[in-house]
Amino acid sequence: MPAVLPVHADPETDAVLAGGGALGGLIRAHDWSATPLGPPGTWPQALKTLVAVMLGSRQPMFITWGPERIMLYNDGYAPILGARHPGALGAPFPAVWFDIQADVAPILDRAYAGEGTHMDDITLVMTRNGYPEETHFSFSYTPVRDETGAVAGMFCACAETTGRVLVERRQHFRLVLEERLRDLADPREVMAAAAELLGHHLRCDRAGYAEIGAEDDLLTVVREWCAPGMPALEGRRRPLADFGPVLAEGLRAGRIVAFTDALDGELAAAEATDARFAAACIRAGIAVPLVKAGRLAAAFFAHAAVPRRWTEEEQSLVREVAERTWAALGRARAEAALRESEARWRGLFTRMHEGFALCEMVHGSDGRAVDFRYLEVNHAWETLTGVPAAQVLGRLASEAIPGIEPFWAETYGRVAETGEPAHFEFRLAALDRWFEVLAYRTEPGRFAALFLNVTGRKLAEERQALLAREVDHRAKNALAVVQSVLRLTRAPDLPAFVRAVEGRVAALARAQSLLADDRWHGADLRALLEAELAPFLAGQQVELDGPGVVLPVRAAQPVAMAVHELATNAVKHGALSVPGGRLSVHWTLGAGATPLLRLRWVEAGGPAIPQTPTRRGFGSRVLDGTIRGQLGGSIDLSWEPTGLACDLCLPLRGDADWTLPGPAGQPGAGGRGGP
Structure with a gap:
């Protein structure tokens, strides 16, 4: 009333x-x-x-x-x-x-x-x-x-003042969110920061970001923030259909789905969600869809453990956060992909064994390329050139490497101008190194050079060429020696001739093996004597005494031939012809610019020598031709009653050339003859 x-x-x-x-x-x-x-x-x-x-x-x-x-x-x-x-x-x-x-x-x-x-x-x-x-x-x-x-x-x-306070708070929240997301580069950190900030701002119990698979339609909670006591959902995957038609269809349609009480109202009545939401401690919630390119790609959500009415302002704010997070995620993922790509290429750039330089051309007033500036080099560049990067970066090549040839600027200038790559080998005299270079244009006025230090290969090729010439020379000398041996050897019959030739050629071969073992640096005198005497010994006593001596390459074969002739004579007529014979070889080495080798060969215990031989045999001519004529030394033969004594004296020059002398008379035909 x-x-x-x-x-x-x-x-x-x-x-x-x-x-x-x-x-x-x-x-x-x-x-x-x-x-x-x-x-x-x-x-x-x-x-x-x-x-x-x-x-x-x-x-x-x-x-x-x-x-x-x-x-x-x-x-x-x-x-x-x-x-x-x-x-x-x-x-x-x-x-x-x-x-x-x-x-x-x-x-x-x-x-x-x-x-x-x-x-x-x-x-x-x-x-x-x-x-x-x-x-x-x-x-x-x-x-x-x-x-x-x-x-x-x-x-x-x-x-x-509720309206003003909430507006100020939301504005502050937006600024903080923008600042936090702007500074983050990891996509997962972006999601975590947005969820945490939103959760605290809304004073809810859980906030997070979920993604929906394009193929399997599975919803995965990627990152979340939870208040104390709230169970974690992060990492869980469930079909979107499990959340029922109201939630799933609303999200697919791009609508915000907000519910005040999951156990009361349309959501609960339509989907019997009591157990599912109770297990996750969800009584109220907001889910904001992110539909991109016509597909539900992700959702941002907020949950409360007690019934709660979500205001229009709050729903709008969650949508805003979702969109900002999506944008920040896109930026972070793009930056992460770029960083990964840059790290991958930077790692390759750092680890590669080839030198790499990025440079820009410098032109003169006439437009001609006259120099170039180093913009970036890798670690291999420093290793291969021997020049620190700090010495060249930002500087002109002519300043960083004084004396660099004009060839480099001219060649790189053509590459930068025409765009045609260049592949060449050239010696940089200022660094005393050879480089194999592949240069190509990267952009107008700039080029990149990929290179290897091939100095070792070039030196090896030079050594190989020198060795080939040396082998050719030695082969010709060896053939000349063999030819002389064949021409000068005399024997009463063919078998004797064959034996004599084989022995002399074998002496040459043994000397050749000694030189090869030491890479043609020389031959050890003691090893040479042992090698030459070994075929002639049959239990006789041999004494070798003297300091370590390395015979020069060009002296080894002549000395080997001389020792061979002395041993051959000893086997035929001297101490090595009888079981009780004895042989001693002593040597000394004098000091000086050209060391003088003195070697004394003394035989004992062989057949008695009645008198000095009157005829010179082939062996005598070999001794005279090698020691005197070829090596510039001297030889003195003395036929003592107890056996032959031979004194050799020769300067050890490293560059003496030699060939056997031509025929100078006929060897003795049997009987006791000189060597």
Whole structure:
């Protein structure tokens, strides 16, 4: 039934309650006699004055009066009450604001104790519209005294700042998010940072990023943030269809899916999700789809462990975070791929054994390429050239490598100008190194050079050519010696001729083997004597005594031929012809620019020598031709009654050439002859 307007006791009361908009009308229509305040005509003057001030103001205000703290408020305060208006009018403050008593009751108590309070911001979680929501206010609580001076009530002027605070917070959140994501290069760190920041901002219990496979339609939680006590979902994979048609179809259609309570409403009724969501501690949630190129590619989500209503602002913010995360992920993945590619090529650039240089051409006033500048070189470049990178980077080649030939700038200039690669080998005299180079243009005015140090190969080729010439020369000499042996050898019959030739050629071969063993650096004298005497010994005693001597290459074969002839003579006529014969070979080496080798050959225990031979045989001519004619030495033969004694003296020059002398008479035909 319609409210009955009370009859006021006096015109003054009517004036106090005049105006005030909707709340003025409600106050005038309210049955105050049913409240502890009583009819307005009986109100204390202080209360009347405050009510008049309140109704005349557009700022949100309310009054609590009396021990019961009965509330009166104006039009400005009504929206703050939400669904509790108009029932709050004339009701006790504790009953109206039961949900925030823990926060405001102490402040109200201080006001009734005579202490005023002013706060620029207080955060309160209210359920004024049937769901918890964060609110912010600035206010002052002022004690109001009656005619006796006692505090009879409290006057509050306030303003709700929730909108401004949330806008500022979201703006700050956006700035922090942008800064965090901008500095991150790892895609997984991007997801983790976005989830953590959003979770803290929304004051929810879980936030994360999930991706949906293009082929298998599996939803995988890639990264998430969880409040303490929330089970982790990261790494889990489930078919999107497992989340039911409302969630799956909504996401595929590109719609935000937000639910206040997973165990109540459309989501639960349609999909029987109780067990699934309970296991993950999900009672409320938001899922924002990321549909790219017509396909559901990912989703950003936020969960709460208790029922919660998600405001339009919050849903919009989650979508914004999802889009920013997607963009940051794209950038991070592109940068990661680029870094991986750069690292792969940089690793190759660093590890490759070939030298690499990136350079730019420098042209003269006539446009001709006159120099080039090093922009980048790898480690192999330093190793192969022997020049530190710090010495060349950013510098002209002519400055970094003084004396570099014009050939290099001219060749590289043609490559940079025509785009035709060049492959060449050239010796860089300033570094005394040969390089094999492949040069190609990278962009106008620039080129890259890939090269190897082929100095070793070039030197090997030179040595090979020199060795080929040396082998050719020695082969010709050996053939000349063999030819001389064949031409000068005389024998009474063919078998004797064959034996003589074979022995002399074998002597040459043994000397050749000794030289080959030491890579043609020379032949050890003791080894040569042992090799030449070994075929002639049949138990006889041989003494070799002397210092270590290396015969020059060109002296080894002549000395071997001389020793062979002496041994042959000893086998035929001297100490090696009888079992008890003895042979001693002693040598010394004099100091000097050209060392002088003195070698003494002494035979004993052989057949007695009645007199000095009167004829010179082939052996004597070989000794004379090799020691005197070829090596520039001297030879002295002495036929003692006890055996032959031979003194050889020869300078050890390293470059002596030799050939056997031609025929100079006929060898003795049998009998005892000289060597």
